[in-house]
Amino acid sequence: MRRRDAAAALTLPVGKRDHIQGSTDAAVALVEYGDYECPHCGRAYPIIKAIQQRMGPRLRFVYRNFPLRESHPHAQHAAEAAEAAGAQGKFWEMHDRLFERQFALDGEYLIEYAGDVGLDVARFRKELSDGVYEPRVREDFRSGVTSGVNGTPTFFINGVRHDDSWDLDPLLAALEEAAVARR
Amino acid sequence: MADTNPFAAGPLPPGTPAPDFTLHNAPDRTVSLRDFRGQPVILAFYPADWSPVCGDQMSLYNEVLSEFEGYGAKLLGISVDGVWCHAAFAGDRKLRFPLLADFEPKGAVARRYGAYRDGDGFTERALYVIDGDGVIRWSYVSPIGVNPGADGILRALDAVAGERTSA
Secondary structure (H helix, E strand, O other): OOOOOOOOEOOOOOOOOOEEEOOOOOOEEEEEEEOOOOHHHHHHHHHHHHHHHHHHHHEEEEEEEOOOOOOOOOHHHHHHHHHHHHHOOOHHHHHHHHHHOOOOOOHHHHHHHHHHOOOOHHHHHHHHHOOOOHHHHHHHHHHHHHHOOOOOOEEEEOOEEOOOOOOHHHHHHHHHHHHHHHO | OOOOOOOOOOOOOOOOEOOOOEEEEEOOEEEEHHHHOOOOEEEEEOOOOOOOOOOOHHHHHHHHHHHHHHOOOEEEEEEOOOHHHHHHHHHHHOOOOOEEEOEOOEOHHHHHOOOEEOOOOEEOEEEEEEOOOOEEEEEEEEOOOOOOOOHHHHHHHHHHHHHHHHO
């Protein structure tokens, strides 16, 4: 059976468990499945910032973890570090730091970043070494697999996988189109 | 590259007995489809080794392998690349499943599965899930530029597994 038309869709709706930037009544939700060690995600990072700036309150942005552990040895740990920061209310600060410093994701650097963004470093260090957020990261990963994530980064716009380019102009155009369709 | 291939007949539909084949997975080793009777098999035809992206289709499946194995399924990647190319690619990406070389005669197995692109000389991104009795249960061709991900495979494996428990 051919199902070329079946667009992949999010199986786990955006909800309370997610890390979200932007208003709950925004017209468009953009979900990224990303990997802190993936160079393409690193390239997407400033593009998302620019898009958030341009769309303002009309956009909600959600980040979920999709660490490619076989290709990126630091990706899983970095994802857990962001979640550990999230537990202390500093997810986005750590998320930004990791993408800005994605060439330096060894354990000791993660500890340093925890201090930089103002975390309780002792708690952070313990939670990271205990793997407290490993299940949470796996849950993100599984939700990505069942939703049709096919590499990193993969974006979903209002729940539908965005298969076109995620360069600034085409991604912004797709988001604006989705915003109009929703109105 | 165009999204559609006017030359391909399309994938074999569910219910079709999967054509058996024997292909090299290493210079001195071959794999036959019939070796895996009794367990589900995922055939993943893909255009070429060395796609220049992170998490290309085969690397993604490598990450998801444990989910496939949870269904007792065996994953086989197939392209027209030769065994030495496959060996280098699999080593570089640390792939933990076999890549089969549909190399000589070129694309012969892909043709039997309706997955060869004549004009291009490589295969479609065609996916098959075959049950333990050797019957095709699900097939899908993704637009050539779109990595199909693993969601369709998992749904198909789920359906096959569900039937087995209810039977």
